[in-house]
Amino acid sequence: MGHQWPARRGRARGEKGRKEMNSQLSERIRQHSANFSKGQRMIARYIEEHSEQVAFMTASRLGQTVGVSESTVVRFATEIGYSGYPALQQAMQEMIRSKMTSVQRLERTSTTIPMDRLLDEVLDQDIDILKRTKENVDREAFYRAADALVNAKKVYVLGAGSSLALATFMAHYLRLVFETVHLVEATSEATILQQMVHVGEGDAVIAISFPRYSKKAVKTMKYASSQKATTVAITDSPLSPLAQYASHVLLARSDMVSFVDSLVGPLSILNALIVTVAIRKKSEVADTLRKIEEIWDEYSVYEKVDEKGS
Numbered sequence: 001m002g003h004q005w006p007a008r009r010g011r012a013r014g015e016k017g018r019k020e021m022n023s024q025l026s027e028r029i030r031q032h033s034a035n036f037s038k039g040q041r042m043i044a045r046y047i048e049e050h051s052e053q054v055a056f057m058t059a060s061r062l063g064q065t066v067g068v069s070e071s072t073v074v075r076f077a078t079e080i081g082y083s084g085y086p087a088l089q090q091a092m093q094e095m096i097r098s099k100m101t102s103v104q105r106l107e108r109t110s111t112t113i114p115m116d117r118l119l120d121e122v123l124d125q126d127i128d129i130l131k132r133t134k135e136n137v138d139r140e141a142f143y144r145a146a147d148a149l150v151n152a153k154k155v156y157v158l159g160a161g162s163s164l165a166l167a168t169f170m171a172h173y174l175r176l177v178f179e180t181v182h183l184v185e186a187t188s189e190a191t192i193l194q195q196m197v198h199v200g201e202g203d204a205v206i207a208i209s210f211p212r213y214s215k216k217a218v219k220t221m222k223y224a225s226s227q228k229a230t231t232v233a234i235t236d237s238p239l240s241p242l243a244q245y246a247s248h249v250l251l252a253r254s255d256m257v258s259f260v261d262s263l264v265g266p267l268s269i270l271n272a273l274i275v276t277v278a279i280r281k282k283s284e285v286a287d288t289l290r291k292i293e294e295i296w297d298e299y300s301v302y303e304k305v306d307e308k309g310s
Contacts, residue, residue, distance in 0.1 A: 025091060028080040039068035040076045055092035059085040093255070094237060125255060126264045133253045133265035145248035146276040148230045152204035156196060156224070158184040159207070160214035162261045166234070166270060167208050173274045176292070177285055186216045193223065201228040208234040210254040210261060213241050221245035234266055
């Protein structure tokens with residue numbers, strides 16, 4: 001018999017995680033409901049009935065919709081234990097992101113953002129994602145992950161769906177740092193396992209996945225962990241199914257821009273990780289870069305630009 005994926009109740013665990021997040025918010029509301037004002041009770045009722053819409057409303061718009069002031073909305077958030085409305089909104093977004101379909105994402109954007117505001121809204125959202133990623137990144141975890149990668153014998157990088165672009169980018173640059181880097185083709189479980197059949201202790205496996213989480217990425221991490229490889233998860237939450245099989249977890253903000261996943265946060269983390277590992281292996285990387293430059297020059301790989309013009 002060939003290798004088999006370790007058994008895992010992925011769907012049940014993912015559903016359980018989402019229900020736990022949902023119940024946490026509901027429980028906060030229930031525990032504090034006795035102290036609610038009339039306006040706060042109206043907000044609580046509206047959140048319970050329209051959570052998916054509220055998750056992407058500003059405090060001002062929620063207040064207008066319910067018929068209360070913006071300050072009442074902000075006080076409601078702090079009343080149930082959040083630092084403010086943005087924290088409540090973030091919790092609600094994380095609660096629903098994993099179950100929103102692409103059609104629902106597209107519909108939400110078309111009904112909430114005016115056409116002439118789309119460019120500014122997308123750019124502003126990406127800027128906000130980068131700010132929140134920088135504020136929340138665990139710097140100790142980041143440098144531990146970098147240290148773990150430095151001495152890896154072989155490196156495997158996997159990203160499914162939109163995360164494939166991130167994995168391709170990372171594998172491209174890691175090949176300038178390590179002798180052996182595999183960009184794992186995530187076409188099927190059998191294909192993944194075939195490419196990783198020799199993974200073992202001393203190797204590193206980097207898996208990248210954001211909601212909706214890739215089952216293939218999760219299974220890859222579990223298999224790599226069972227083979228005693230160092231596993232690094234690039235994901236968005238400690239509740240991500242990748243995290244439970246990771247030796248190191250690097251969290252980055254990832255939000256939705258309509259049906260498109262905004263990946264500027266994780267891309268920036270990957271940039272920093274590549275640079276940090278390369279600096280730790282500076283002498284080896286410098287030798288490699290010199291050889292590559294010589295080859296490029298010898299075979300005229302790149303067109304030379306005449307700075308003086310012609």
